[in-house]
Amino acid sequence: MKAVVFHGIGDIRLDDVPEPKIEQPTDAIVRLTASAICGTDLHMVRGTMPGMEAGTILGHEGVGIIEEVGSSAGDFKVGDRVVVPSTLCCGHCSYCARGYQSQCDNANPNGKQAGTAFFGGPKTTGPINGLQAEFARVPLADPSLVKLPEAMTDDQAILLSDIFPTGYFGADVAEIKPGDSVCVFGCGPVGLFAIVSARLLGAGRVFAVDTLPDRLAKARDLGAETIDFNTEHPVERLKTLTQGIGVLRAIDAVGVDAYRPESGPAYAESRALKSQFKEEQKETEPEGSGATWGGQWVPGDAPSQVLTWAVQALAKAGTLSIIGVYPQTMTRFPIGMAMMKNLTMQMGNCPHRKYVPRLIETVMEGKVDPLTVLTTIEPMDDAISAYKAFDKRTSGWVKVKLDPKL
Numbered sequence: 157m158k159a160v161v162f163h164g165i166g167d168i169r170l171d172d173v174p175e176p177k178i179e180q181p182t183d184a185i186v187r188l189t190a191s192a193i194c195g196t197d198l199h200m201v202r203g204t205m206p207g208m209e210a211g212t213i214l215g216h217e218g219v220g221i222i223e224e225v226g227s228s229a230g231d232f233k234v235g236d237r238v239v240v241p242s243t244l245c246c247g248h249c250s251y252c253a254r255g256y257q258s259q260c261d262n263a264n265p266n267g268k269q270a271g272t273a274f275f276g277g278p279k280t281t282g283p284i285n286g287l288q289a290e291f292a293r294v295p296l297a298d299p300s301l302v303k304l305p306e307a308m309t310d311d312q313a314i315l316l317s318d319i320f321p322t323g324y325f326g327a328d329v330a331e332i333k334p335g336d337s338v339c340v341f342g343c344g345p346v347g348l349f350a351i352v353s354a355r356l357l358g359a360g361r362v363f364a365v366d367t368l369p370d371r372l373a374k375a376r377d378l379g380a381e382t383i384d385f386n387t388e389h390p391v392e393r394l395k396t397l398t399q400g401i402g403v404l405r406a407i408d409a410v411g412v413d414a415y416r417p418e419s420g421p422a423y424a425e426s427r428a429l430k431s432q433f434k435e436e437q438k439e440t441e442p443e444g445s446g447a448t449w450g451g452q453w454v455p456g457d458a459p460s461q462v463l464t465w466a467v468q469a470l471a472k473a474g475t476l477s478i479i480g481v482y483p484q485t486m487t488r489f490p491i492g493m494a495m496m497k498n499l500t501m502q503m504g505n506c507p508h509r510k511y512v513p514r515l516i517e518t519v520m521e522g523k524v525d526p527l528t529v530l531t532t533i534e535p536m537d538d539a540i541s542a543y544k545a546f547d548k549r550t551s552g553w554v555k556v557k558l559d560p561k562l
């Protein structure tokens with residue numbers, strides 16, 4: 157079968173690989189009818205999420221049909237149409253029971269302390285072969301998969317595999333109450349769904365920071381007031397917009413590959429931090445080869461930029477929600493300022509299985525049209541060129557679905 161395979165930093169290929177087989181009685185094999193490319197995949201190809209094993213199939217977003225089930229795969233039957241949540245869970249450990257399915261004690265083959273188990277990630281997350289493939293083995297199929305209503309299309313469902321639940325998780329742990337001011341940093345697909353979710357939770361004014369015109373336009377379509385960090389200082393602007401108070405809730409939907417401003421009033425300050433950012437880059441990208449790949453797969457040049465802006469922009473006693481991914485090697489955070497402001501912080505990998513069923517209902521009830529975020533559908537055969545266009549933030553390529561039927 158065809159699959160997108162990680163060979164090394166900056167080196168991914170569409171390879172012919174053997175089809176997966178049932179390995180455990182709790183497994184299912186899913187024939188994927190849709191998968192997608194995510195900002196998380198970019199961290200791995202750029203080397204800012206280290207520890208990838210050569211040969212791992214990439215991708216953690218998928219929709220498909222169950223092709224085969226193990227002897228204890230629960231209620232699922234061959235032919236069932238499912239969304240595959242990015243993270244795996246057992247459904248019954250103390251973490252799963254309390255809604256922390258992404259910290260399940262039993263899903264990660266590296267043991268209880270290893271953290272989140274997800275498809276197509278570094279060795280520490282499994283590794284479990286991913287979903288940018290014709291077929292995938294889904295461990296712990298019964299507690300992990302979610303059956304789809306017939307009326308939900310693949311285009312809608314693929315957004316529920318990871319990015320809508322993650323955006324919702326970000327808004328949920330930001331503790332948004334009706335009327336609260338919220339700032340979402342990053343208007344990639346995850347940030348856009350954080351905006352949608354903040355509004356679902358009743359936020360008052362929602363602000364959004366990025367610099368890419370097409371993404372800022374999407375954020376405005378979704379009801380956010382936007383700030384371009386290359387023309388305005390996001391912290392100063394947010395303070396002005398909130399009568400000097402700051403925003404009550406901030407969501408970091410950027411993560412380690414943050415860029416620093418190249419112009420505008422925030423440029424000088426950020427330029428002065430260039431050597432600190434360089435140190436952070438060395439820490440977060442230990443395997444980086446320094447190769448430039450012709451301008452492709454370029455890591456962010458300011459890993460702690462968004463964390464710093466968010467802490468500065470928050471009101472006293474506000475809440476910071478971090479859903480942008482940082483690797484274990486990232487240590488820089490403005491802890492003193494956060495402490496002095498009595499901030500609350502919540503973060504982590506989305507417990508997808510907690511949110512997916514209720515978000516399917518939200519979409520079926522017509523409360524949210526997730527298709528606003530899906531901009532591009534490409535044939536699976538063109539996966540590598542699609543990755544390159546998404547990595548380069550080509551205008552209009554906000555969320556990319558890969559379709560094996562095209």
Ligand SMILES: NC(=O)c1ccc[n+]([C@@H]2O[C@H](COP(=O)([O-])OP(=O)(O)OC[C@H]3O[C@@H](n4cnc5c(N)ncnc54)[C@H](O)[C@@H]3O)[C@@H](O)[C@H]2O)c1
Pocket residue numbers: 194195196197198199318319322341342343344345346347365366367368371385409410411412413414415416417461462478479480481504505506
């Ligand atoms: N926590 C989770 O469970 C989870 C799940 C999925 C994705 N993620 C993470 O969410 C993040 C976003 O994912 P995505 O698919 O939207 O990625 P993306 O790479 O498409 O989007 C990131 C956006 O951040 C913007 N950005 C860069 N520097 C910035 C800055 N200084 N200030 C404001 N914006 C800036 C970029 O222009 C881009 O639009 C990634 O880190 C991804 O790994 C986390």
Ligand SMILES: [Zn+2]
Pocket residue numbers: 193194195196216217242318319
């Ligand atoms: Zn994803």
Ligand SMILES: [Zn+2]
Pocket residue numbers: 245246247248249250251252253257259260261262263
């Ligand atoms: Zn569990």
